[in-house]
């Protein structure tokens with residue numbers, strides 16, 4: 001057994017969670033998984049040294065991960081589907097043993113890992129509160145003192161004496177979070193299940209986690225980067241079981257996570273009368289910076305010129321150019337549209353068009369740029385589409401805190417009055 005969990009009094013600056021070189025392997029096929037399971041039991045009984053290397057069909061779901069957490073620290077655990085986050089959480093919560101490495105946890109652990117896990121479906125909500133509290137190591141008196149707060153926080157009073165098997169998924173999450181959080185554990189582990197709750201409840205949970213953080217170490221798995229940016233002060237970006245980014249650089253971890261979702265989908269359309277030959281986004285020194293991921297890098301709030309070279313057929317009449325900026329959720333978050341600057345073009349042949357943005361206020365993150373070139377009819381309405389492409393290039397915005405809104409205004413700030 002490689003997990004040590006101690007229910008002891010801890011000091012404020014103690015390391016509550018210490019994970020050292022933890023690895024866990026799984027077999028891809030059920031047959032082999034069962035076979036290896038039997039072999040491992042045999043090795044366990046015979047106390048023979050077990051072979052820790054990968055056997056046929058096995059892979060590392062968690063691969064040599066280490067970190068430490070103190071009270072007041074919140075680790076944002078992020079990564080693609082299948083990166084190994086839930087497996088790591090299950091190791092931390094003692095649900096599965098690591099094959100290599102050690103986990104040491106001091107104090108009580110409150111965890112919300114799998115939807116409904118930890119609940120006995122035939123018991124009522126109230127009975128489950130007592131059960132879970134007891135598992136966390138609380139006495140009946142301790143739980144008596146907390147039970148009303150838990151029911152209120154979960155907002156399930158009407159259903160508290162009904163068996164949990166009849167709860168909706170949202171209700172199970174509410175109760176699960178309320179038990180884990182209201183019992184004020186030393187270590188709180190929250191998996192993505194929180195996403196099942198509605199927006200109101202999620203906000204309430206985040207606020208509660210913020211309050212608990214003064215006395216608790218929190219491990220928080222999420223695919224919602226704004227939430228991670230809001231509460232995490234440490235980051236672990238996992239990829240194929242390994243640590244890709246770890247430590248205090250939360251924004252770097254989030255940035256790398258976003259960059260791994262380069263949007264390669266493309267819809268191309270239009271009647272072919274306009275062809276895009278090239279596009280450049282240049283700074284004030286007429287330079288374009290391309291980062292290692294092949295994204296053009298722009299600094300937030302600086303000036304940039306968009307320059308396109310077009311091949312325009314003689315049959316084309318007047319036209320507008322419209323760039324769209326699309327975030328990693330495929331949501332259009334901004335436009336640069338000549339219509340709104342009252343610019344209508346009518347040049348034909350090889351044409352270069354430049355448009356300058358003085359303050360590029362898109363927030364930090366990666367975006368793809370789309371383009372549409374459309375006919376302007378004599379009554380100034382939109383006519384034929386000459387060119388349409390939803391992904392002509394990817395850009396990365398740097399220079400502002402990550403995870404915030406897609407648009408950042410930089411105001412001029414001043415104090416008008418101070419009461420001394």
Ligand SMILES: Nc1ncnc2c1ncn2[C@@H]1O[C@H](COP(=O)(O)OP(=O)(O)OP(=O)(O)O)[C@@H](O)[C@H]1O
Pocket residue numbers: 026027028061079080081082083084085086087088192
């Ligand atoms: N019991 C198991 N047996 C075999 N493979 C498993 C088992 N549990 C998890 N895996 C595999 O381990 C890898 C890591 O899974 P895990 O659930 O930890 O990923 P995750 O990062 O939590 O993903 P998600 O974001 O989708 O929740 C995946 O390839 C998964 O299929």
